[in-house]
Amino acid sequence: MTVERALVERAAQGDREAFDVIISGVVDRLFAIARLILHDADRAEDAVQDTLVACWRDLPSLRDPDRFDAWLRRLLINHVNDEFKRGRRQAATIAVLRVEPSLSDASGEVAIRDLLQRGFQRLSLDHRTVIVLRYYLGLSIEETAASLGIPAGTAKSRLHYATEAMRLALEADARPPVREVSA
Amino acid sequence: MNAERDVERLLSDWLVEEAPSGAPDRIVLAASDRIDHTKQRRLGAAWRSGLMRVNWQLATAAVVGVLIIVLGAAWMMRPSGGVGGPVATPSPTPTAASSSSAVSPSATAANLTGADLTANFTSTLHGYSVRYPDAWTVTPATETWVAGVRNAWGSGMNDELSLPDVARFSGASQRLAEGQTAEEWLRLSTGYEDPSVMPTIDIGDQQGFIDADGTAVPSGITPGSVASGGVMYDVVVVVDGRGYNFNMDGVVDRSSFEAMLASVTFDAGSAVDATPTPSP
Numbered sequence: 455m456t457v458e459r460a461l462v463e464r465a466a467q468g469d470r471e472a473f474d475v476i477i478s479g480v481v482d483r484l485f486a487i488a489r490l491i492l493h494d495a496d497r498a499e500d501a502v503q504d505t506l507v508a509c510w511r512d513l514p515s516l517r518d519p520d521r522f523d524a525w526l527r528r529l530l531i532n533h534v535n536d537e538f539k540r541g542r543r544q545a546a547t548i549a550v551l552r553v554e555p556s557l558s559d560a561s562g563e564v565a566i567r568d569l570l571q572r573g574f575q576r577l578s579l580d581h582r583t584v585i586v587l588r589y590y591l592g593l594s595i596e597e598t599a600a601s602l603g604i605p606a607g608t609a610k611s612r613l614h615y616a617t618e619a620m621r622l623a624l625e626a627d628a629r630p631p632v633r634e635v636s637a
Numbered sequence: 638m639n640a641e642r643d644v645e646r647l648l649s650d651w652l653v654e655e656a657p658s659g660a661p662d663r664i665v666l667a668a669s670d671r672i673d674h675t676k677q678r679r680l681g682a683a684w685r686s687g688l689m690r691v692n693w694q695l696a697t698a699a700v701v702g703v704l705i706i707v708l709g710a711a712w713m714m715r716p717s718g719g720v721g722g723p724v725a726t727p728s729p730t731p732t733a734a735s736s737s738s739a740v741s742p743s744a745t746a747a748n749l750t751g752a753d754l755t756a757n758f759t760s761t762l763h764g765y766s767v768r769y770p771d772a773w774t775v776t777p778a779t780e781t782w783v784a785g786v787r788n789a790w791g792s793g794m795n796d797e798l799s800l801p802d803v804a805r806f807s808g809a810s811q812r813l814a815e816g817q818t819a820e821e822w823l824r825l826s827t828g829y830e831d832p833s834v835m836p837t838i839d840i841g842d843q844q845g846f847i848d849a850d851g852t853a854v855p856s857g858i859t860p861g862s863v864a865s866g867g868v869m870y871d872v873v874v875v876v877d878g879r880g881y882n883f884n885m886d887g888v889v890d891r892s893s894f895e896a897m898l899a900s901v902t903f904d905a906g907s908a909v910d911a912t913p914t915p916s917p
Contacts (some may be wrong), residue, residue: 468677470849477665485660490652499664504836506668508674514677525853528868532851535891536836570651589645590652603851603868603888621644 457526462519465510480526481506487527488534489571490586493575501537505530527601531583537577566624573623581616588613672829678849705774746804746885754900760796763810764879764908767902769798781812781910789883790863795884804887805863806897810879812910820873826873826880838872840883841901845874849884851891857865863887868895877905 457476464472484505488498506528516525574582587598599609762778769775776797788794788809799805813822823832827848836844849871864887871884883901885894897914905911 466677470672473672474669477668481660481665482658486656489657490655495657499661502660502664503668503671506665508850508852510672511675512849513677515852528851528853532891536850566647567651567654570647571655576776585648586652589649590656592649597830601888617644617648620648624644624647 456555457522459519459522462513462516466513466516466519473513484526484530487530488537488593488595490590491579491582492538493582497537497540498534501530501533504533504536508511508533524597524600527587528603531601534583535579557573569624570620571583571618574621577616580612581619584609584612585616585620647829671834674834675829678827689783732851746800746887746889746893748890749896751896751900754896758796758798760808761907762909763796763808763881764903764905765808765810765881766900766902766904766913767798767806767808767883769806769897770800773798773800778809782809782882784811784814790884790886799863800887801863802887803864804867804885804889805895806894807884807886808881808907810881810908812908813875813878819880822880823873823877826882838895838898840872840874840881840898841903843874843876843885843903845872845881845898847872872898877902879908879911880901 457479461472461476467478481502484502485498488501488505489495492501493496504527509526512529516522574585577585583602584598587593587601588595595602595610595613596606598613599606602609604612686759730901749770751768756771756773756779757766757768757776759766762781776799778796779793782794783787786794789806790797790805790807795807795809797805797807805861813819820832823829823835823846827835827846829835832846835848836850837844838847839845847870849869851868851870853868867887868889869884869886870889870891871882873883874881881903885897
């Protein structure tokens with residue numbers, strides 16, 4: 455998701471064509487990140503759309519075009535957070551987590567995917583975010599911290615707890631459906 | 638390979654598998670449509686068009702603030718008599734009334750809640766009140782915010798409540814020009830052709846609009862954010878014929894800004910320029 459400096463500079467000067475080129479190069483990745491964190495395609499679309507508009511509006515504030523990628527990630531994370539909060543407010547209902555029984559799949563791959571999905575959905579938004587940034591995008595701790603606007607130590611600690619939670623989820627046996635009350 | 642590495646590998650593989658291969662076209666179409674009606678914010682023109690003198694003011698305020706915090710902390714930590722006594726929190730004018738005499742334990746701007754906002758500031762110049770952590774420094778505005786003039790950080794037009802080098806909450810307001818509608822003021826203030834598309838946020842009992850939502854504030858800008866590597870939140874609202882602008886920058890988070898905004902009460906009639914100056 456590295457965007458050319460010249461394009462960023464042109465877009466920051468109001469060049470819509472340059473901005474459209476930037477958008478076309480980043481939108482898939484932005485959507486993937488938002489979709490993974492939010493686990494909801496509609497809300498991910500909204501978050502990405504808001505991010506792109508904010509990117510256009512605030513791009514002139516970016517004084518170092520070489521930092522565009524990190525800056526854009528941070529914008530996205532902010533909008534994903536907003537969307538998550540909005541979703542929580544709208545969905546103040548009792549939800550039943552869909553838990554497929556762990557089929558005695560010989561390879562265990564299906565069961566592992568179920569466990570990963572179930573474990574991931576139980577994570578807090580912060581923990582989901584740090585996992586996606588680290589294990590999907592492959593960012594370093596420092597890059598992850600910069601994307602979240604938190605100290606590297608905090609990012610490292612957050613990642614540790616999130617990974618540990620996922621490890622525990624993987625170790626857990628198949629459980630009966632869990633009722634969860636969304637705030 | 639240990640268990641942790643196994644989990645990392647599984648997660649990485651699973652995320653790649655789960656990730657959608659592409660974004661729906663409608664995202665770009667909808668965003669483009671909105672962008673067509675969105676002006677770019679010129680950072681230098683909006684908040685950071687301050688003069689060099691502003692740097693000196695900020696630097697002086699920061700040094701004084703740090704000294705006060707250090708001295709206050711040393712006083713609090715002395716062997717005896719450390720509880721219950723007054724703490725020398727800065728109170729530049731009588732309008733900055735602290736409701737508590739102890740330094741707040743929340744000496745950061747992260748995750749502030751209403752419970753952390755133990756002091757009250759009333760802006761007689763701009764016609765509003767807001768609650769803030771009592772360890773913060775208060776620098777009331779010294780100038781009114783005249784229409785057409787940028788209320789840059791450190792310009793003297795903003796009330797500034799800050800934790801030096803960490804976070805700052807700024808507030809200013811101006812009377813709408815005669816015949817000017819709220820929508821016109823919002824459009825001029827934010828650059829949005831259609832302000833109604835802006836995301837909304839609660840400011841006291843009013844609904845305001847978000848103009849900057851965690852925007853990164855790069856270092857090296859004059860006068861720049863109160864903290865290097867910080868972000869900025871910016872909201873506007875029109876109440877009783879006055880346009881208000883609240884801003885928070887530094888190492889801050891959205892929830893802290895929301896908490897302070899929720900505590901805002903408006904009293905447009907008390908602003909110093911609430912009524913038009915009579916013509917000679």
